[in-house]
Amino acid sequence: MxxxxxxxxxxxxxxxxxxxxxxxxxxxxxxxxxxxxxxxxxxxxxxxxxxxxxxxxxxxxxxxxxxxxxxxxxxxxxxxxxxxxxxxxxxxxxxxxxxxxxDVEPMTxxxxxxxxxxxxxxxxxxxxxxxxxxxxxxxxxxxxxxxxxxxxxxxxxxxxxxxxxxxxxxxxxxxxxxxxxxxxxxxxxxxxxxxxxxxxxxxxxxxxxxxxxxxxxxxxxxxxxxxxxxxxxxxxxxxxxxRHLDAWTRARRARAALYSSLLREANSVRAPIEAAGRSHVYHVYAVRCRDREGLKRALSTQDIQYGLHYPIPVHLQKAHADLGYAEGDFPRSEAAACCVLSLPIYPEMTTGQVEQVVSAMEQKAYVH
The missing domain is CATH 3.40.640.10 (Type I PLP-dependent aspartate aminotransferase-like (Major domain))
Structure with missing residues (x-):
């Protein structure tokens, strides 16, 4: 696992x-x-x-x-x-x-x-x-x-x-x-x-x-x-x-770089980008995919955990319906909520584990 x-x-x-x-x-x-x-x-x-x-x-x-x-x-x-x-x-x-x-920028x-x-x-x-x-x-x-x-x-x-x-x-x-x-x-x-x-x-x-x-x-x-x-x-x-945070950040960035390289080769999902002038610390590594349910099944079959950050934007949450927003008001946020999926990432993760995650993804998800 x-x-x-x-x-x-x-x-x-x-x-x-x-x-x-x-x-x-x-x-x-x-x-x-x-x-x-x-x-x-x-x-x-x-x-x-x-x-x-x-x-x-x-x-x-x-x-x-x-x-x-x-x-x-x-x-x-x-x-x-x-x-x-x-x-x-x-x-x-x-x-x-x-x-x-x-609304949010389309890439970041x-x-x-x-x-x-x-x-x-x-x-x-x-x-x-x-x-x-x-x-x-x-x-x-x-x-x-x-x-x-x-x-x-x-x-x-x-x-x-x-x-x-x-x-x-x-x-x-x-x-x-x-x-x-x-x-x-x-x-x-x-x-x-x-x-x-x-x-x-x-x-x-x-x-x-x-x-x-x-x-x-x-x-x-x-x-x-x-x-x-x-x-x-x-x-x-x-x-x-x-005292360990900078070393952990370097490790996260290395895992993220490996993910991005492998995912570009597979061309199966859209990897996250690091915008010019910004240093990303990869709290999560969130990809965007067309067939999220298929990707979830592919990972679960191989006993690989994943996360969803975030499947429902706040303006569509029932708790905040009183703000008066409706579906369609923030299309980029809504589109992201439908296709993001977070892959495992942490400093102690091995190269082999990253490769195993990408292998398990197969061709279940395609560029969105």
Missing amino acids: IPFLDLRAQYASIKEEIDAAVLRVLASAEYVLGDEVAELEREFSAYCGVRHAVAVNTGTSALHLALLALGAGPGDEVITVPFTFVATVSAIVYTGALPVFV LTMDATKLEAAITPRTKAIVPVHLYGQMADMDAIRAIADRHGISIVEDACQAHGAEYRGRRAGSIGVSGCFSFYPGKNLGACGEGGIVVTSDEGQARTMRMLRDWGQESRYHHVLKGFNYRMDGIQGAILRVKL
């Missing part, structure tokens, strides 16, 4: 480091926030090339706090894409603001900057581009439009740890960038976790208060806040894994 992701193999490769880090927290009794979380914030902000980081309990919380720190609320609009995990949109809804969608499936300006209104509070699958959106084009209108950008970098756009790390271009540390992410906790990075000291200060019940100091609650604090054990584990 070839798993979609092998977290057991990852743990085995760094077991001694992880175990020591966990025991260190248990001995310190700093179970919530504490020194390990503070050090993670320092190290991860440096990794992203920004001044501050605020560790929280999930990537969704990171997005929520980043938007709240900008003042997003009822009466405001926040622009994002419908081809994303639902949490992007949920975080906007949590603030009371209205999600407004623009990230925000189409050419459609962005038409979605801006006097109520637009923020733009949330999603760095999908590990590749950043076209940030120069998006930022030029945002700056022209005086609108802040919050990067949804939950799938893009270490990704780059023209030499700048994900999370460093907008006023803030939000990351998830869900276990399956390129940098994943052993549980839930998230972080916001920013170079704006005021934004960081507000988010630190919001994650901890709005406290400026103990029992001095100046904001209506939340319990979004990161556990100390997760902070310690993430510090260990951060």
